[in-house]
Amino acid sequence: MTPPVLRIGTRGSLLATTQAGHVAQALTDAGHPAELVIIKTQGDKSAAPVTEIGVGVFTTELRVALRNDEIDVAVHSYKDLPTAPEPDLVIAAVPPREDARDALVSNGNRVLGALPVGATVGTSAPRRVAQLRALGLGLEIRPLRGNLDSRLGKVANGELDAVVVARAGLARIGRTEVIAEAFDPVVLLPAPAQGALAVECRADDAQLVSTLATLDDPSSRAAVDAERAVLAALEAGCTAPVGAYAEVVESLDDDGRIFLELSLRAAVAAVDGSDVIRSSAVGPIEQAAQVGRALAAEMLESGAASLLA
Numbered sequence: 428m429t430p431p432v433l434r435i436g437t438r439g440s441l442l443a444t445t446q447a448g449h450v451a452q453a454l455t456d457a458g459h460p461a462e463l464v465i466i467k468t469q470g471d472k473s474a475a476p477v478t479e480i481g482v483g484v485f486t487t488e489l490r491v492a493l494r495n496d497e498i499d500v501a502v503h504s505y506k507d508l509p510t511a512p513e514p515d516l517v518i519a520a521v522p523p524r525e526d527a528r529d530a531l532v533s534n535g536n537r538v539l540g541a542l543p544v545g546a547t548v549g550t551s552a553p554r555r556v557a558q559l560r561a562l563g564l565g566l567e568i569r570p571l572r573g574n575l576d577s578r579l580g581k582v583a584n585g586e587l588d589a590v591v592v593a594r595a596g597l598a599r600i601g602r603t604e605v606i607a608e609a610f611d612p613v614v615l616l617p618a619p620a621q622g623a624l625a626v627e628c629r630a631d632d633a634q635l636v637s638t639l640a641t642l643d644d645p646s647s648r649a650a651v652d653a654e655r656a657v658l659a660a661l662e663a664g665c666t667a668p669v670g671a672y673a674e675v676v677e678s679l680d681d682d683g684r685i686f687l688e689l690s691l692r693a694a695v696a697a698v699d700g701s702d703v704i705r706s707s708a709v710g711p712i713e714q715a716a717q718v719g720r721a722l723a724a725e726m727l728e729s730g731a732a733s734l735l736a
């Protein structure tokens with residue numbers, strides 16, 4: 428039995444409570460009153476690089492709370508969720524995704540190409556570090572962690588010339604005005620599932636699963652399923668130098684009729700920027716995960732494993 432007021436578990440950051448708040452509001456509007464329950468995760472307690480604290484640092488405690496029936500729903504940034512399946516839990520909804528691109532916030536609002544050699548750019552994600560280095564612009568990449576406000580603060584106070592963050596995070600907290608440039612995926616491929624939310628609940632809570640399903644956006648779900656299948660098939664985690672981006676696009680069949688299909692691009696980069704393997708594929712929306720796995724297999728044949736080692 429689902430209690431009268433749904434307990435929505437979320438991390439406590441402004442970004443997390445804002446995005447979980449949207450989910451709570453949507454449920455309340457649909458006649459299912461909901462409230463937020465703040466859960467502290469390992470990633471909130473430690474300021475160490477995520478690459479060191481490990482997989483699931485922003486999500487494990489939320490899943491524990493779900494299993495302990497302390498919350499009914501967990502709202503995660505989907506890109507923070509490990510790819511390992513959890514049979515007792517289900518991603519009941521992937522709401523419409525935000526713009527998935529990475530964004531540059533810089534001193535003087537300069538675009539990346541206008542930053543001089545030696546300019547300091549903050550980011551800790553190996554995926555961003557690798558792709559930025561591969562551009563060969565002579566930038567000084569500096570480690571960066573903490574919540575969005577503190578990251579932006581490092582540009583404002585002059586500690587760094589620029590930072591790279593997910594545009595979606597800025598959009599959700601209403602700060603897109605600070606963006607100097609949103610990177611085309613050709614330049615910088617976003618993390619698998621970046622900009623998407625995962626709305627998770629216990630798999631045996633059938634009534635709640637169907638309630639949450641009303642928030643699902645099938646195109647967003649297909650895209651993230653394909654992207655995460657690439658990551659899983661490469662046996663890489665959310666801190667690996669792997670970018671993937673999928674979207675539902677219009678194509679023409681042999682008779683000139685428009686149909687929808689999934690277009691997927693992925694990249695694996697050496698963290699020192701010395702090499703990038705890129706690949707792309709199109710396929711049926713209903714077979715998103717297969718499209719992702721096939722692309723990963725192709726990239727492994729091109730030598731992706733040696734870049735991930």
Ligand SMILES: NCc1[nH]cc(CCC(=O)O)c1CC(=O)O
Nearest residue numbers: 504507592593595596621622623
């Ligand atoms: N691990 C940090 C994290 N998890 C989700 C987002 C941004 C929002 C999103 O991608 O949905 C961020 C911050 C960032 O990458 O700049």
